Amino acid sequence: MYFIEGFYIEGYRSFKSKMHKGIKVENLNNFNLFIGPNNSGKSNIMRFFMQVNRQLKKKPGRFQTKDFHKHEEKSKIFAEIDISSQGKNEKATLMVNEHKEFLHDWLSSNSLDQLFRNHIYFIGTNRDHSSTTEVNEYDFLSPSEIKGMWSLLNYDGFKTLMNGWLTDILEEEVEVHFDDDEPENIIIKIAGIPYELADLGSGVEQILQILTNLYYRDSDTIGGRNIFIEEPEVHLHPRVHVKFIELIQKDTLLKKHRYFIFSHSNALLDCIDDNWSVYWVWKDKTEGITEVTQCDQRDGTYDILDSIGVKPSQLMQSNLVIWVEGPSDRIYINKWIDLLTAEKGRRYEEGKHYSFLMYGGSLLGHYGVFDKGNKNNENDENDGIRDEEEQELVDIFSTSRYAVVVIDRDREDQDSPLKKRVEKLETAIDNRERKDRVKLWITSGREIENYISHETLSEVCMTFKKEYILYENKRVDFEEPNIKNLPAVSFSTKHSFDEYFAELFLSSELLSKYPEEKFKEVAVKKISKIFNKIFVAKRVVKKLDSNEYLSVKLKEDIKPLLSLIEKANGF
Structure with missing residues (x-):
């Protein structure tokens, strides 16, 4: 078997033509997901391999002017493909010159020929079983071939496998067989009820088409192939899409291949494990150039979701989480957000644009922010200890892509040292490779209430009552x-x-x-307990009817939070 281990392409369509500035893909795995929005250049990767395949097989559809970057007549297409076979690795070099002549180095010609003639296979989006067209852009069985080849296969063995596969994917009892009167007509029994394939939804047809192609190719090769699949999600419900991917991951016959999957569906991200490599494909719109970035940590996945327009609010989750110590912080921050965004003609909704989670003061020490797989110091001999410590912590980003952590300073001035748990979180955020997804808001004053004016808090606290305290076993009464x-x-x-x-x-x-x-110390301590923070906060916000009541310092400190809400929501 011959597997693609990596590749570099420049000068082809949306791939930059400047030397060493094209796209480079490394660290390929058993399952390789190329994901990004429409028109980002995903299909150009698959299209390039298909055209090399046609070139080597001398089929129609070879390289044309439109295949050169920006249609430049005098430019070149250059590529390197790393190929492994039986423990050996070779680098094949390809070029299409300005005369559209296809050239490759003779040293790796055998590997290249074997790869493209026998060990590579393309499944595109044109998977219409009812179609009668013989025009097939992709190198997979045409609809007429599908109908004609079923009887050539080990039919009983094939039917048993297909029944199991479809039952697994559709989560219903499924049987496949031919109509005795019309052998080319496919009958699907679901829960014991027979249907003609044409009468079922397009999704069943898609699954049947792909699995038949994979089974047929398995029957004529030893070992695995490089299977390129474009948009397997076409016509499929996300759950069925995921079940199909789970099948090819676990089925003995199907998992021996190396898969290259090109998609803009976020459903596949839940399938990812150590057998996957994920590549974010995006386009620099100023130059129209495709970029490919391997994602090896959570931030990369979040970039993918942002690029394909999937927001947590579409999944009934908020787009940003504000971590606060307690419910009174939520009351104040909600009010401040309302006042400061109203002047911009916007209104942010809690539960959609942002939401709150409460960490409860000292419990902050049990939370952290991690760049998984990204060590700041590869030679740090304390890494093992740190890993064990991190496993005991709750990752703030397990709840959201964007986060703001609000912490009371609990100090008289900004020069006093912070508490150890606050310093630890501040250091963790500073050390993140992607600081743009998290903000730490340490209050300028001792507590969040220090943003409220003397006059407003005086008015509110005057509404509370305290009749007496016990001091040295004697009752001490208070006036109003x-x-x-x-x-x-x-x-x-x-x-x-x-x-x-x-x-x-x-x-x-x-x-x-x-x-x-x-x-005085005893009296202050006992009286202070009447000022329930939640009641104080509710009474304070009722008095804040315009942002004129907000201090200059508050407006300055809350700006990063508002900016991150805007970013998280794509404003």
Whole structure:
């Protein structure tokens, strides 16, 4: 058997013609997925191999002017194909010169000839069983050949295999056989009810067509082939599409091949395991040049989903997750987003454009952000220890493609060292190869409440009541809260809001009655508990009816969050 191990192509159609600037594909696997949007150049990869195949077999449809990059008359097409056979590797070099002459090096001519004559096979999108056309762009059995060759196969063995395959894929009991009166007519029994193939949906026909082609090619070769399949999702429900891929992954007869699958369906991404290589195919629209990037970590998969227009909101998930310590943070941030986007004439919806997850303060230490398969230091002897630690953590990106983590500074000023768990997360984000998908928002003040003005919090906290506390087993009664009891220094970024506004209840007369410092510490601690953060937040946001109430610092700190929401939603 002869397998393609890698290839390089330049000067063909959308592949750049400048030397060493074409597309390069390496690290091929048993299953290779080339995925990207329409008109990105995926089909050009398959089309190139098909044209080389026709060239070597001297069939019609060889290289023409339109196949040269930008249709340039004096340009060349150049390619290298890495071929493995029986433990040996060879590099075959091909060229189509300006005269459209096809040339290849003689040293690898035997491998090249064997590969394209006997070990490569194309299944395109023109899979119409009812078609009578004999024009077949792809090198697979035509509809008339399909009908004629069934009787040439080991029919009983073929029928048994096909029944099992279709039953597995369609998840219903399926039987295939010929109409006795019309041998070319195919009858499909589903759950015991007979149907003519033409009366069933196109999806069943597609599956039958592909599997018949694969079975037929298996019968005439030893070992595996290189199977190129264009858009296997055509006419298939995503679930059936996935079941078909799962079948060729596990079936003994089918999995011996090396598959090259060209698709713009996201359904296949769930099938990926260590036997897959995934390549993101995209086009630089300014130059009209195809680029191919191998995806070996989650960010690459997210790039694919973005490029083919699949958003989490289409799957009833939000496009970005904002991680917050508790529900009061959600209340404030929702209000601020509403106020700041209203001036742009937009409205972001929680649950669609973004959503919240709560990590609960110190539990933040159990979360992390990882670039799987991407070590910052390949020689780091602590990698094994780090891997074990990471396995105990929850990856923030397991819930969303884009994330913002909001953390209270819990320090009086920005120069004070952060808590270890915050520093650890900050370092992890800084070390990410793709920092553009995650933002860390560490509040400028001690807590998120420090973004609220002194006046607004004063008004809200004045609505809370505290009648008394017990101090040294004696009841100490309080008067109504009074704004005059607050410290001379206004509420600022260094204060803890609940402790600061607890002093609303501590009149000078009361403090003169209990002058010891211990009384004030005990009183502040006990009074501060009445300021339930959720109730405070709900009352505060009712007073924020325009963004004029938002501080300059808040508007500055929230900008990265708003920008990431826009990016995550494609605005």
